[in-house]
Each structure stands twice: as C-alpha cells, then as structure tokens.
Amino acid sequence: MNMLDDKVVLVSGGSQGVGGAVARAVAREGASVLLTGRRTEPGEALAAELTALGAQAAFVRADVADVEQARASVAAAVARFGRVDCLVNSAGLTSRGSLLDTTPELFDAHIAVNLRAPFFLMQGAVADMLSRHAPGTIVNIISTSAHCGQPFLTPYSTAKAALAGLTRNAAHAHRFDRIRINGLNIGWTDTEGEDATQRAFHGAGDDWREQAGKSLPMGRLGRADEIADFVVFLLSDRSGVVTGSVIDWDQNVIGAID
Structure with a gap:
C-alpha cells in the first residue's frame, strides 16, 4: 500500500528482532x-537484503548506550538520506535483576539503553524535523512491564516506565509542531533476543516456545512482524492525529483479575 512512500525512517536496534x-x-x-x-x-x-528488494537501505553500527553514537546515527541518516521523517526506538536491554540483586552497573546499563538512548535519539530527530519546519512521527517500543513487570525485571521495568512517561511528555511538547509521538507496550514476543534470554536466564530448552504458548490466551507468543505492521500504522498518515498514546500490544488485559 506504500503507506510510508518517500519517508526516511531511522530504526535503532534494527538489525534483528522487532527492530529488524x-x-x-x-x-x-x-x-x-x-x-x-x-x-x-x-x-x-x-x-543488503532490503536493497536487493529495491529499497533504499543502509546500516550504521551504533551502540546507543553511548550518547555520542546515538546522536551520530541521527546525523548519519540525515547525511545519507537528507532528513529523518520517522524514528523507531527499538533497541533494548532485557538482562535480569531484582530490587535486591541489581548492581549500580546493571541499573545504569538499563537506563542507558532503555531510556537515555531513546531520549537523545528523539532529541536529534525532533531537532531535524523542527529545522525543516516539517511534521514527523516517532514510535517508542516500550513493554507491558512498564506497568509493573516481574520481580526479576526491576531495572528494566523502571526504565521502560520512564520511557512511557517520556513518550507522553515529548508528544505534548511537540504536538503543535505536528510531530506525533506514540509508544507500544509490547507483550511476550518471539524474537532471537528472547530466545537467547530464555536460554541464558531461565534454562529454557528447545521447546520453550511451545511451553510458553500453553500459558497464553492465544496459544502462542506474539510475532515481531505483527508488531512491525502496527508500527507502520502509527508512523503513517493512516493513524491520523493520534499522539501521546502508549498502547498495550498484548494478549493479556492489563489490570484484569480473574
């Protein structure tokens, strides 16, 4: 449908998983x-895969935990394509930690990747949009853990909750600039990173996806391509004037009690 025809999109964490x-x-x-x-x-x-399919695509190595590398990625998009019309903050860190066993180093790592990086990527993208007096759209990939999260996700949940607040604050600040900023609180999703996490932190075997599906209402994990379709909608004009929304993208109903 070419919903993003002639748009320039910067995707952090775009080499695999939801970002890919x-x-x-x-x-x-x-x-x-x-x-x-x-x-x-x-x-x-x-x-290379996207280029072979006829798209204009490029990769820039960036560890967004480093503010200067995050900023440089915005500059790279402007240098390569002339501007940034859309930003998707998909890079994330999901390592485990509870209130009692989280070290300052682990806490800082979560803040750096899950909160500080989106902040400064948004800063750079919005500055480019304002310099051109142009509208734009931003989607932050957050998490249903922003509502609370499991006890072993304390620093992750903390950073994601802050990102939800940042999403609303920035959307309010730039609504009259026609820059729409929304977020997705995604639930349990089947990605390469989640596979590695389940094996590293939870001793999961090859059948962990099937076992997980048995506990979920729809009988399976969410898929990255399904999230991506929702992101396209939010980036595109099809989502109209919507801004400042943090949408729960999950098969469980947050706050419900059986």
Whole structure:
C-alpha cells in the first residue's frame, strides 16, 4: 500500500528482532531506512537484503548506550538520506535483576539503553524535523512491564516506565509542531533476543516456545512482524492525529483479575 512512500525512517536496534521486522516493514511500505545496531554482520546483511528488494537501505553500527553514537546515527541518516521523517526506538536491554540483586552497573546499563538512548535519539530527530519546519512521527517500543513487570525485571521495568512517561511528555511538547509521538507496550514476543534470554536466564530448552504458548490466551507468543505492521500504522498518515498514546500490544488485559 506504500503507506510510508518517500519517508526516511531511522530504526535503532534494527538489525534483528522487532527492530529488524520494523526495518523490513517500513521498506516494504516505500520508505528509505537507516537501521542501527551493535552487531555489524546481521545489520549489513539485512540492509543488503532490503536493497536487493529495491529499497533504499543502509546500516550504521551504533551502540546507543553511548550518547555520542546515538546522536551520530541521527546525523548519519540525515547525511545519507537528507532528513529523518520517522524514528523507531527499538533497541533494548532485557538482562535480569531484582530490587535486591541489581548492581549500580546493571541499573545504569538499563537506563542507558532503555531510556537515555531513546531520549537523545528523539532529541536529534525532533531537532531535524523542527529545522525543516516539517511534521514527523516517532514510535517508542516500550513493554507491558512498564506497568509493573516481574520481580526479576526491576531495572528494566523502571526504565521502560520512564520511557512511557517520556513518550507522553515529548508528544505534548511537540504536538503543535505536528510531530506525533506514540509508544507500544509490547507483550511476550518471539524474537532471537528472547530466545537467547530464555536460554541464558531461565534454562529454557528447545521447546520453550511451545511451553510458553500453553500459558497464553492465544496459544502462542506474539510475532515481531505483527508488531512491525502496527508500527507502520502509527508512523503513517493512516493513524491520523493520534499522539501521546502508549498502547498495550498484548494478549493479556492489563489490570484484569480473574
């Protein structure tokens, strides 16, 4: 449908998982895409895949925990494509920690990736939009853990809750600039990163997806491509005037009690 025709989209954490799915989806919808990530090989491979399909795509290695690298990725998008019309903050850190066992280093790592990086990526993208007096759209990938989260996700939940607040604050600040900023609180999703997390922290075996599905209302995990389609909608004009919304993208109803 070319919902993002002639748009330039910057996707942080765009080399795999939800970010990779978003990169594919926005390219399919006509956008030029700059994807970033810490791992060069999968990032360059995905950019090459999208280019082979006829999209304008490029990869820039960036560890967004480093503010200067985050800022440089915005500059790279402007240098390569002339502007940033849309930003998707998909890079994330999901390592485990409770209130009692989280070290200052782990806490700072979660803040750096899950909160500080989106803040400064948004700062750079919005500054570019304002310099051109142009509208734009931003989608922050948050988490249903922003509502509370499990006890072993304390620093993660803390950072994601703050990101939800940042999403609303920035949307309010720039609504008259026609810059729409929304967020998705995504639930349990089948990604490469989640597979690694389940194996590293929970001793999961090869059947963990099937076992997880048995506990979920729809009988399966969410899929990254489904999230990506929702992100495309929020980035596009099809979502109208919606801004400042943090949407629960999950199969469980937050706050419900059986």
